[in-house]
Amino acid sequence: MTQIAIPNIGNYTVALATAVESLGIKPWASTATTPEALKLGTEAAPESVCLPLKAHLGHFIAADRAGVEYALMVNSVGTCRLRYYRHMIEQILKDLGLKIRIFGLGFDGFKPPLVRHFDPGPITFLKPLFHAGEQIRAIDEMETLAWKTRPIELAHGETTRVMNKLLLELSRCRTLAESRAVRRTTASRFATIAVDRSKKPLKVGLVGEVSFLRDKCLNKNIEYLLGDQGIEVKNFFSLGEELRNIARIVLLNKNRGRELLDIADRYLQTTVGGHALDSVAHSIRCAELGYDGMVHLAPCGCMPEVGVRPILKRVSQDKDIPILELSFDEHTCDVGITTRLEAFADVLRERRRKRAAVGVS
Amino acid sequence: MFKRLFKNAPAWIGGAETPAPVALRIGIPRMFAYYIYPALWETFFKDLGMVPVVSGRSTMQTVRLGAQISETEHCLPNKLFDAHLAELVGQVDRVFVPRVLSTIKDHLSCPKFGPLPDAARAGIARDAVVLSVDIDETKTPLVETLHRLGRLLHTPRDRAAAAAEHGLSAMRAAHARMAAPLGRKGGPRFLLIGHPYVLHDDFLAGPVVQKLARMEAEVHRISFGDEAPAKSHILWSTSNKIFHKINSLAPGEYAGVIQLTVFNCGCDSMLIDTFRRAMKEKGVPYMHLMVDEHLSQSGMDTRIEAFLDSLAWAR
Numbered sequence: 001m002t003q004i005a006i007p008n009i010g011n012y013t014v015a016l017a018t019a020v021e022s023l024g025i026k027p028w029a030s031t032a033t034t035p036e037a038l039k040l041g042t043e044a045a046p047e048s049v050c051l052p053l054k055a056h057l058g059h060f061i062a063a064d065r066a067g068v069e070y071a072l073m074v075n076s077v078g079t080c081r082l083r084y085y086r087h088m089i090e091q092i093l094k095d096l097g098l099k100i101r102i103f104g105l106g107f108d109g110f111k112p113p114l115v116r117h118f119d120p121g122p123i124t125f126l127k128p129l130f131h132a133g134e135q136i137r138a139i140d141e142m143e144t145l146a147w148k149t150r151p152i153e154l155a156h157g158e159t160t161r162v163m164n165k166l167l168l169e170l171s172r173c174r175t176l177a178e179s180r181a182v183r184r185t186t187a188s189r190f191a192t193i194a195v196d197r198s199k200k201p202l203k204v205g206l207v208g209e210v211s212f213l214r215d216k217c218l219n220k221n222i223e224y225l226l227g228d229q230g231i232e233v234k235n236f237f238s239l240g241e242e243l244r245n246i247a248r249i250v251l252l253n254k255n256r257g258r259e260l261l262d263i264a265d266r267y268l269q270t271t272v273g274g275h276a277l278d279s280v281a282h283s284i285r286c287a288e289l290g291y292d293g294m295v296h297l298a299p300c301g302c303m304p305e306v307g308v309r310p311i312l313k314r315v316s317q318d319k320d321i322p323i324l325e326l327s328f329d330e331h332t333c334d335v336g337i338t339t340r341l342e343a344f345a346d347v348l349r350e351r352r353r354k355r356a357a358v359g360v361s
Numbered sequence: 362m363f364k365r366l367f368k369n370a371p372a373w374i375g376g377a378e379t380p381a382p383v384a385l386r387i388g389i390p391r392m393f394a395y396y397i398y399p400a401l402w403e404t405f406f407k408d409l410g411m412v413p414v415v416s417g418r419s420t421m422q423t424v425r426l427g428a429q430i431s432e433t434e435h436c437l438p439n440k441l442f443d444a445h446l447a448e449l450v451g452q453v454d455r456v457f458v459p460r461v462l463s464t465i466k467d468h469l470s471c472p473k474f475g476p477l478p479d480a481a482r483a484g485i486a487r488d489a490v491v492l493s494v495d496i497d498e499t500k501t502p503l504v505e506t507l508h509r510l511g512r513l514l515h516t517p518r519d520r521a522a523a524a525a526e527h528g529l530s531a532m533r534a535a536h537a538r539m540a541a542p543l544g545r546k547g548g549p550r551f552l553l554i555g556h557p558y559v560l561h562d563d564f565l566a567g568p569v570v571q572k573l574a575r576m577e578a579e580v581h582r583i584s585f586g587d588e589a590p591a592k593s594h595i596l597w598s599t600s601n602k603i604f605h606k607i608n609s610l611a612p613g614e615y616a617g618v619i620q621l622t623v624f625n626c627g628c629d630s631m632l633i634d635t636f637r638r639a640m641k642e643k644g645v646p647y648m649h650l651m652v653d654e655h656l657s658q659s660g661m662d663t664r665i666e667a668f669l670d671s672l673a674w675a676r
Contacts, residue, residue: 048630079472079596084631087594091634268479270460270495273472303472303627306434311476314483327434 001026004114005063005071005100007056008033010214011143012239014171015135018179020072022128023120028068031167032217037062042330044092050081051299051329052211055218057089064093064100072114075104079273080303131176133243138183140240142166145190147234150227151201154194160224162189201232202348205286207279208297209305212328213237219297220334222326222341226295229345234291236282237275267311276304280311287319292348294321295341300329322347385411385514387492388449388456391418392442393474394496396558397464397585398503400535401528402457405507408524409516414453416445419564423448428654430485437565437623437653438558439473446485455492456481462497465589468598471628504529536586543582544574549672550614553582554603554636555621556628565652566621572665573619581615600632607639617646617672619665624653646672 006016006029017027033055041058060071073089076082090102103114115125142163150159166182166189173179204226212219213235226233245256257271260281268280283294296312298305309325316323324344326337387406389395395402395415406413417423419441427440430447449456458481461474478493494510496503504525511521539561542550551573559565560582573580583606590605607618618640622629633649640647648668650661 046630046634048625050627050630079469079475081627081631083596084594088631088634091638267483268476270462270475270479272475276472276476301434301436301625301627301630304475306432307473307476307480309432309434310480310484314487 002070002118003028003063003066003068004103005029005060005068007071007073008059008215008217009211009239010216011139011167012136012214014167015132015139015239016072017171018135018173019128019132022131023115023118023124025070025118028063028066033059033215034062034217038217038330044096045088048301049088050302051218052209053081053085053088054330055211055215056085057092060089060093060100060102061096061098064098068100070114071100071102072105073102082274127176131173131179134176134179134183135170135173136240136243138170138179138186139167140238141183141186142190143235145186147223147227148232149190149193149195150224151230151232152195152197152199154196156228158193159190159227162193165189199230201230202292202345202352203232203234203290204348205282205291205294206233206235206297207282207294208275209299209302210237210275212297212299218328220328220332220337222295222297222337225338225341226345229342231292231345231348234286236278267315268308272304272307274302274304276308279305280308280315283312283315283321283323284319287315287321291321292352293344294323295344296323296325298325298327300327302327322351385455386453387411387413388446388453388489389413389415390442390445390449390456390458391416392438392445392562393477393558394457394459394461396561397461398532399539399557399561401532404531405510405524405528406457408527409511409514409520411514414449416448419445419562421564424564424654434625436473436625436627438556438562438626440654441562441564442477443485446481450486450489453489455490456486457492458486460493460495462495463499463598464496465598465601466498467592468499468589468601469596470598473627533586536584540582540584540586543570543580545577546579548577548579549616549669550579550581552606552610552615552618553580553621554607554618555583556599556623556626557585559621559623559652565623568658568661569619569621569650569665572662576665576669578616578669595632595635597628597632600628603636604632604639607636607643607645610643610645612643615645617648617668619668620647620649622649622651624651646675 003026004020006013006020006027008030011031013029013031017029020027037058038055039058040061041054041056044061045054045057056073063071073086075086086102086104093100103117105114146159146163153159166186170179170182173182206213206222214237223233223235248254248256257277260277261269263281263284264277267284268277271277279296286294312323324340326340389402403413403415423441423444426447427444431440431443446456458478460478461470463469478491482491494506494513496506507525507528508521511524553560570580583603585599585602590602593601593604595601595604620633620636622633637647650664
């Protein structure tokens, strides 16, 4: 059976795999980049490129070694290095003498090259789209619940267990109806977890570069690390939201960027590229919504995200919200990240205590 | 009383003597836009009756200051930019930080240029007035951007138009001047490629150019003044210009090509590989040198000497 490698975008990989599987192709994917793949990518890529490229490249090399013929990659039309990823990865794979063929996804007309190549009928093409959409919705719901439940759970690790079980069930769904059934049980399943409602967990927003927000290997499982310390997180990359935005651009010619620009108003007056505007706008909004802090994740030297860091510093001062800036490269060790997050959590806790003492809400 | 009544009236009907307008001092950091549009800004502001103040040339002190005050993960030119900006803050009435989004039609600039004025306002230049204008040649030609800048500065339309005209011709002359070869005429010809703000900066490119000149080479720096390059998969304007240039090199035109790059440059990290490949196909000797904050001249000298030596053996 034909196999296709799917890039890792966290739990959303499950939905992508489902869509691909409905086309009659076997997906080759995992929800996180493996350390081995990252190592392969680091060895093959030029040293100063950003880490997501190394992760992607490593993933494809590993896929080729496993005998996978095709790979899928998201095309970008942005301003940053992501735009050149596919070209560069194809070149490197060719130099290495690997046969794997890469398809771009998106911004290539309605029928992406992948679909043109395998050419399924219109129904076989549209059905998996709706199915994947349903799964993305389900995953978004699960994640939102997990972020809220993890910091207040009584039995350690219970939320992660429920979450993993649900994801597994979701990945086994073959029809839209099955996926919908799983989605509908999500809330009740999370409700079975014993929690301490009296706890008022700290609230932290995660902003930054997409692969770091979503790939659990790259971000050292930051959602879990924070949740484990009794911090409720909100991750500001949601694929559902992203797809809705694309639909809005295509159908209504309306971009979410405009809203974000209004929020970022005084601080940032351009979209920059990547998710840099999102990082600034969400930080401002979170400060107004009373979040206790923000964590900004980016690969070392990320062009858009590093460019807005001086602005984030100012936002942090003006709006009185602590922002922890984390940069990752291939040498980043999870213990280092854990230590920094623990220190950050301590700062936030102390800050909340002091504010409560002087009566600031 | 009479005088007070006509305070704002001209002197000939008995108003108070209006003080001669003090010329606005506009600070131009010697980085990025200063080199991308050479001589344009000084000429333009001077013609509008303002005083352009360009920050000093980059030195070791500039680098040190940049390393202290700038964002740690910025590329080296961006750190230098922050240092140049800091030098101007407090000395001038406005600091000029344009938002360079695109310098060639249908191309893009480095994504770091987008948030530059906002970052200046947020950090280094928070106590100064930042004068900014969006330069996006995909949407608006440069002339119109200059007219808009004139309106922002409340100058009469025709005066701004004349200043823009003069500024652009000064820029063309400067481009021609900057493309002039250095070193010994008739020596082995070398082409230096890289971003304009790297190739013409005293700290970043100075030592390399001097070393090549000392070794009696004829150094040509790539010119960014000529026509728009052919479209390719590269959308960053400077990178595509370099790509276009090295693709159209005549065989034997240069003894070697030296790519000058800076630490943490995102564009170069992606494209050096492409350039190297293109040069290899053409059979032109190619070397890339990376400059960082810790410049010890000897390391750079050794590599240049070795490169030139190996070329001499090959001949």
